[in-house]
Amino acid sequence: MSLDSHMPTSREAGQGIIHDLPAASPDKDPIMQFQEWFDFAQSANIYLPEAMTLSTASPEGIPSARIVLLKCIDHRGFVFFTNYNSRKGDELNSNPRAALVLHWSTLQRQIRIEGNVERISRDESETYFQSRPRGSRIGAWASHQSMLLNERSELSLRVERLNQKYPGEKIPCPPHWGGFRVIPENIEFWQGRKNRLHERLVFKRLPSGDWQTKLLYP
Numbered sequence: 157m158s159l160d161s162h163m164p165t166s167r168e169a170g171q172g173i174i175h176d177l178p179a180a181s182p183d184k185d186p187i188m189q190f191q192e193w194f195d196f197a198q199s200a201n202i203y204l205p206e207a208m209t210l211s212t213a214s215p216e217g218i219p220s221a222r223i224v225l226l227k228c229i230d231h232r233g234f235v236f237f238t239n240y241n242s243r244k245g246d247e248l249n250s251n252p253r254a255a256l257v258l259h260w261s262t263l264q265r266q267i268r269i270e271g272n273v274e275r276i277s278r279d280e281s282e283t284y285f286q287s288r289p290r291g292s293r294i295g296a297w298a299s300h301q302s303m304l305l306n307e308r309s310e311l312s313l314r315v316e317r318l319n320q321k322y323p324g325e326k327i328p329c330p331p332h333w334g335g336f337r338v339i340p341e342n343i344e345f346w347q348g349r350k351n352r353l354h355e356r357l358v359f360k361r362l363p364s365g366d367w368q369t370k371l372l373y374p
């Protein structure tokens with residue numbers, strides 16, 4: 157299917173680009189600023205505004221990136237959930253640093269976050285796990301995320317067996333499944349502007365815990 161045949165769909169969905177939105181403010185707390193932009197992206201009917209690119213690297217510095225969903229934001233950091241034995245899980249276990257990127261094209265906004273990564277508490281992971289739909293909870297048990305799958309039927313069979321093992325709503329959280337928190341050291345707010353004269357504001361966390369701001373050339 158060509159790209160052109162998709163275009164009417166995106167126009168029908170009213171996804172026009174919004175111009176001249178305000179840039180981020182250096183006077184705001186960056187987590188509050190993030191929340192403000194995130195709320196705006198949600199209210200702009202963007203599909204999955206919480207989708208973000210997560211970059212990790214092996215101890216040798218070989219990078220890898222994939223999309224995950226942002227599930228919780230507070231002053232401690234940015235939380236996503238995954239399989240701790242996946243490729244990203246392995247990389248974060250041996251090299252606990254990550255970079256996140258959110259991009260909302262119709263708002264001409266991008267946010268970049270970098271920092272150390274920690275596992276959230278077992279309690280927090282279990283509470284979140286139990287809030288997920290039954291199918292997703294079975295899926296978390298069924299998938300050996302990032303491992304070799306010989307054929308698709310192997311996965312369906314695992315799902316079938318798990319449905320027999322856990323016929324009701326009571327499904328425990330797998331020990332290898334949970335949340336990671338990216339503790340921000342740098343947060344950059346990027347606002348698109350005409351003639352590529354975009355605005356970039358970076359918040360850098362100082363050892364004191366205060367945030368220092370600086371502007372960057374676009």
Ligand SMILES: Cc1cc2nc3c(=O)[nH]c(=O)nc-3n(C[C@H](O)[C@H](O)[C@H](O)COP(=O)(O)O)c2cc1C
Pocket residue numbers: 204207220221222223224225226236237238239242243244245301302
């Ligand atoms: C929109 C979208 C949302 C996703 N959300 C998650 C997520 O929250 N957690 C997750 O582990 N994988 C998520 N995935 C799948 C990952 O992109 C990736 O395929 C998977 O985690 C395996 O990555 P890894 O082999 O690098 O560990 C999502 C994919 C897409 C396209």
